[in-house]
Amino acid sequence: MSSRIYRFVLAAVLVALWTLAPVAQTQAPAYRAPRTPDGKPDLNGIWQALNEANYDIEMHMARPALAVRPGPYGPVPATPLLRLGAVGAVPPGMGVVEGGPLPYKPDALAKRKQNQENWLDADPEIKCYLPGVPRATYMPYPFQIIQSASAIFFAYQYAGAVRNLYLKDPGEPPIDSWMGQSTARWEGETLVVDVRGFNDQTWFDRSGNFHSDKLRVVERYTRASPDVMLYEATIEDPEVFTRPWKMSMPLYRRQEKNAQLMDFKCVEFVEELMYGQWRKKPLER
């Protein structure tokens, strides 16, 4: 190929990519995933988000800490976090929520603020509680999808949380739960998971974004390339939000040759926090 034709082709490709780019952001790319033996898109593997959504699902600037107090010239880290220094700072993020600010009802917005102010006491992640959905997806830990013809199972490294996806709707959830009741179906390239039956105990992030037990999440998992999967979640909670809203993000396949879920049974790690004061000989607290 002469260098002139080469440059022309390159320019054409770049123009095509440029014009396609906005489309690629909002809808599933036309990629045909490898198939499992039963002909379904193969989602097996170890996946992880690479973003700052667990800090704050909304677009946000860096800030000194997740809990702050007023300083003489603006907020400084709250006393219990002071010694963490830069490790305790909140990294900035472009956010994963589509559209403007989260459509909170006025009371709910006040509750979110209160959650932020009480973060150290109130964030369920601090106590190693089950993360709920969608938060489990974008916590800074890998999760594994185990998909056969008769079952789809999600195992999360964080807190050893699990979800068994029903492939046939079992009907109304008999009881509320932390991880909800998931029913999955295939829509072409996409695994659609309808999650209901949540309790009101989990949050969306470390910034106090929350929901009620009226939450319903519809997740869409679509493979976008050999090692990328698009994740979308539509959030519906008429008690907290004025309208449904959506978040989306890519998930990446862990590339390490020996990638695997490891133990993160954080229950053990929070015992001193939760029960230390009741030791016969309490440690310095």
Added chain:
Amino acid sequence: MNRLVRMAVISVFTFTITVTAQAPKPGAKPYSPPRTPDGRPNLQGTYDLATLTPLERPAGTKAILTEDEAAKLERQVAVQNEVRGRPITGERSAPPKGGDGSTGAAGGVGGYNNFWLDAGSEYTIVNGERRTSLVIDPPDGRVPALTPEARQRALARIVRPTSDTTESRDPGLEPAGSYDDPERRPLGERCLLGFGSTSGPPALPNYFYNNLHQIVQTKDTVMILTEMVHDARIVRMNAEHLPKTIRKWMGDSIGRWEGDTLVVDTTNFTDKTRFRGATEDMHVVERFTRVAPNALLYRFTIDDPGTWARPWTGEYTWVATDKPIYEYACHESNYALENILRGARRREADEAAQKNKK
């Protein structure tokens, strides 16, 4: 209410529904299991591990019960369960101060009644035999004696709980020191693992409740979910063990197929798992074989020279069920652990005050 009625009906009539399809009788045509697309036996499904057969054969008991003997014993349990499962009447009087002295799940001031429990209703049937112990080797059905080294560990000043510890028979009555720190409480009470080695390995019946396990299987991965404490053990097929520096609560499990049997090899336990007082070097080999449309044969061999003079082996049948598994969120509402420790501190304060008065 529906569930209550169902439970009552189940407990009364259990003895009439003996599980006959569990395992082929000797001499029967070998069973040909359904297969996954890669040609392996399909082990997937949900299984109920509950059984009346204990790990070790009770003294003076023969190894195999006849059908009639088993039915009679199962009937006794069913009747007992029915009585214990009756609704508690509102007119009963309050228990005496400090409890009525009884131990167990419903002991003292009253806890679970039988409605909540599911300790097993039948003896496990392997090769058509109704077994009186899971242990088959040594042939006396008993776990081999502890080595002197292991006995020494068990006599240490502070003995930490082991993964086979059962539901507390009666918190409050254990020896001094048992309530000093959360780390002294059983792993089940701390929501770290289910009690009775239900997660394993070896995965044992817990003789109490929540005995369901789920298997999901692909070419590269076999996932074994334990209902209690939602522990998913992920078996990496045809992989190598992690370095010894990496330890896991349920060990590091790798798998391979030997004919139609899935063989899972587990090492790298933590020094906190301590199955029956074992060291972290315990080695467990599990063998899963589909023996009937509704049953797996589960066999395990345990080797830990620091604990037992010889390896030992047990087996029992995992019976398939279509019951759903609900979320077992344990830690999230574990008020008990805090209150057990608080109660102990309160008792110490009361005793100190009493002493000062005298």
